[in-house]
Amino acid sequence: MFDNLNSKLDRAFKVLKGQGRITEINVAETVKEIRRALLDADVNYKIAKEFTDKVKIEALGQNVLTSVSPGQLMVKIVQDELTTLMGGQARDINLKGNPTVILMSGLQGSGKTTFSGKLAKLLKEKRGKNPLLVACDIYRPAAIDQLKILGEQIGIKVYAEPENKDAVKIALNALKEAKLNGVHDVVIIDTAGRLAVDEQMMDEIAKIKAAVNPNEILFVVDSMTGQDAVNTAKAFNERLNFDGVILTKLDGDTRGGAAISIMSVVQKPIKYVGTGEKLDAIDVFYPDRMASRILGMGDIVSLVEKAQENFDKDEASRLAKKISKNEFNFDDFLTQLGQIKKMGNIKDLMGMIPGVGKAIKDIDIDENSFKGIEAIITSMTPQERQNPDSFTGSRRLRVAKGSGTSIQEVNDLIKQFEEMRKMMKTMNKFQGMGRSLKNMPMFK
């Protein structure tokens, strides 16, 4: 995510790297670089100024002579300050109330409808809730249809009144119905996008708020927003006193300054982030991880959690056993591919590995690259899959024909598979690897 700010700060720290210690003079240069990096990342200029002033005071206050590397010291100071700015701890949404009423708000095109769908899916699948989505965008053509289609895709009921031109009434009716039938314990109200300067529209959403008395009001904002993020967030907050911020489209590149700006201006936490077009591309916002990420330290914690969430434990231990006995076959390989795919976008995953984010910034990883492999493996007979050593030339030719690939591709896959097995054999000898990781600074 914050690749650009990353590399900019990298450069800023490089200025310090060659220096023996932090002095008034060389810190001034670094502070200027940091400020510019923050501006390039769309951090509000006032906040950037405050931030760099704070960092400067911190840096000069430190006993720099005992520090091994001034660069590292600065990294720590900047990281701590960024974390504080972004709100310190991760915070959950409020699910009290029966039903819980969640009201979405934001500008046009910020991603309210898509996020409403993602949130409903998340609450249904991970919190055991039964949400009702309510379509209150009565203005944009086909906005109601959009929510209905999303609802269908995730198996969640959508309440809509296509003929009703009163968003307040629709919201009220939806809430009434949810209370009456008692099936839905969460009601998510999707609203039309509106500009903060549009008095009429701001009145409308204020009226919706007054009518349904939401437990949670979320302000949805595009993570690519520039300096204006501060104004918009302030205006919406003044009218709605929202409870949390949703940062969308974080799967793009460069931006993120909006996150820092908004939180420090309205003092409301960012609760979730949107990280892709798929409806499960939603994540909790972790200020500390994001700060690490900004500083190019990677986001190993998210990666591990993602893996744990999506990997079937029994399946994993079964695989581990097979690997340790060197019985890993093509069937297992296929299962494993399926599990990796479940984890989401491969590039996103790799980006979470420290140091990798920058390296793969410009490299494209084909999400479909598994397809050919899957085609080849599924064209093998069950016997062949279980006995990877059984491949004769004619079998290879048959598999190539069956999978619509070339014999060369089949040969490559079999060769790679054999190498993988060899590597697994070697890996078995290094059982203690996990322990050495714990000694790395970022896990402390």
Added chain:
Amino acid sequence: MGIFSFFSKDKKENLDKGLEKSRDGIFSKIAKAIAGKSKIDDEFLDELEDILIASDVGVETTLKIIKRIEARVAIDKFVSTSELNKLLKDEIVKLLNENTIEVKNTFEDLKGFKPYVIMVVGVNGVGKTTTIGKLANQFMKNGKTVVIGAADTFRAAAVDQLKVWSERSGATFVSHGMNTDPASVAFDAVKKAIEIGADVVLIDTAGRLHNKINLMTELSKIKRVMSKSIETAPHEVMLVIDGSTGQNAFEQAKQFTAATELTSLAVTKLDGTAKGGVVIGISDQLKIPVKYIGVGEKVEDLQVFNREAFVESLLGL
């Protein structure tokens, strides 16, 4: 020229109104910065830097503008408030004019091409579909026949949304429904336009983040396919940018150009509090002209971008 005779009296008012917030900001700040001063000093230039940065102009372009003003002031020495406003406007307009040719009349572009094919691209949620709807309306109102190709086959209900717009405008609508091949929709839209002798083809595409290379490749393909029936098509590839976008807009313009060779920009949602300064930076650094700006929800609120008027409105002159 009807709707496209931009900035007639009421048009200008509209733009002024839309940009009011930004104007107030810059104008009052500049006035404050130079109040009680007889010449430009570093403090003023610092203030100006903040103002430009706060308008999303971007660090690089801001420094460029400041350098130019410094150079001008070095020659002129004494500068008053009104002179300074003019100077600032001059320099920004000059910056825009140096790199790209201003689009004066969008109907001029249509000459010699029938149909004239416009492909509209951009990241998610910038207002592509709405922009196409408004464009279709404007063209139809001016007696041009329009075909709309619904090649956003991905986002839920995008086709329905565009269909509503085509019904409102009376444009011919070409669609294969959701989750179909967007390139074949584009191809058929162009084919249909040739068949019925339409003047303009507008191709909507699905929003995509510019760092998703697979999706960008898809976009290149959509573009390529259209040139199969008309060699010169698309005649225009327009990137729609959300006016509140920050510095990421540069990267968007860069990547979309790499995939589709952009010819123009449309900047939307400038009726909010966003300053729209990103326009200056992109034109300067990427040499792609802004053709339209969106300053409201109504059809006529999509206006041809007039540099002079825009900078004037921005600075409150």
